[in-house]
Amino acid sequence: MQSDTAKEGGTFIERARRAQIVAAASETIAAEGFARASLTRIAARAQISKGVIFYHFGSKDELVRAVVVETYTGAGTEIAKAVEAAPDHGARLAAYIRGNLVFLADHRTEVQVLNEIFTSFRGEDGRLAYDESQLESVVAPLEAVLRAGQEAGELRAFDRRVMARTIRAAIDAVTPQLNLQPDLDVGAYADELVDTFTRATCA
Numbered sequence: 774m775q776s777d778t779a780k781e782g783g784t785f786i787e788r789a790r791r792a793q794i795v796a797a798a799s800e801t802i803a804a805e806g807f808a809r810a811s812l813t814r815i816a817a818r819a820q821i822s823k824g825v826i827f828y829h830f831g832s833k834d835e836l837v838r839a840v841v842v843e844t845y846t847g848a849g850t851e852i853a854k855a856v857e858a859a860p861d862h863g864a865r866l867a868a869y870i871r872g873n874l875v876f877l878a879d880h881r882t883e884v885q886v887l888n889e890i891f892t893s894f895r896g897e898d899g900r901l902a903y904d905e906s907q908l909e910s911v912v913a914p915l916e917a918v919l920r921a922g923q924e925a926g927e928l929r930a931f932d933r934r935v936m937a938r939t940i941r942a943a944i945d946a947v948t949p950q951l952n953l954q955p956d957l958d959v960g961a962y963a964d965e966l967v968d969t970f971t972r973a974t975c976a
Contacts, residue, residue, distance in 0.1 A: 791829045791839075794819055799840050802886045807893035812836075834902075837894055841903070844883045848876045849914070862922030863975050866940075867967045869918055873944045874966070877951060878959040884948055912937045919974070929976040940970055 783791070797819035801810040812833050816823045830836040852872035859865040877884055896902045915937040922928030943966055951957055 787829070790825070792843075794821070794826055794829055794836065795839050795843050798836050799844070799883065799886045802840070802889050803882045807889040834894075834896075837890060838902075840886065841890060844880075844887055845911075847883075848873075848880070851876060853914075856918065862918070862925055862927040863971060865918050866922065866928075866970060866974060869915060870940065870944065870966050870970065871963045874947055874959050874963040877944075877947050878957075881951065884951075888948070908938075908941070912941055915940060922974070927976060928974045931974065936970075936974065943970075 794815070798810065798815045801815045801818050805814065812823050812826055815836070816826055819826075826836065830839065852869060855868040855872045856865045859868045891901070891903045894902045912934075916933045919928060919931075919933045919936060923930065923933070947957075947959070947962060950962075951959075
């Protein structure tokens with residue numbers, strides 16, 4: 774079996790195969806739900822054997838975690854580019870909010886998969902593998918945006934942790950609304966959130 778280093782790096786073909794398996798896992802979870810997304814079903818969707826999956830991933834748990842990492846990495850890269858291109862800190866906060874809502878609207882299948890994983894995937898101790906403790910990795914980049922704005926004097930003084938969590942809660946509340954109202958005007962919704970938090974944060 775490959776070492777972890779070989780798995781993470783590897784040749785172009787190996788990286789492409791890993792990406793194929795991750796995509797197949799995501800598609801299977803989206804189509805059949807987390808509970809039914811067995812390695813057998815994932816392998817069938819990818820048109821490979823289970824042995825190929827085990828060559829690249831040590832277990833289903835490892836594969837599921839890779840799905841989460843790949844989805845968040847893709848979202849983070851898109852949003853980070855928009856934030857970095859903004860001309861000032863107020864605009865960066867606006868870009869962060871808009872970027873998140875655009876991702877939710879344009880990647881509904883991926884968001885559905887994450888929801889399936891977050892509400893169903895449990896560790897060996899029986900507890901949900903992704904809980905409140907994982908929120909830190911999502912909130913930290915937003916706190917950094919707020920901190921930079923305060924240090925530049927463009928954002929007023931406030932508790933960054935409270936504000937970051939409040940903004941994240943407002944963004945995350947869009948997902949269930951999209952499920953109930955698929956034609957939701959995400960652009961208008963983003964405008965309202967940007968206006969609200971611009972008023973709340975700008976000096």
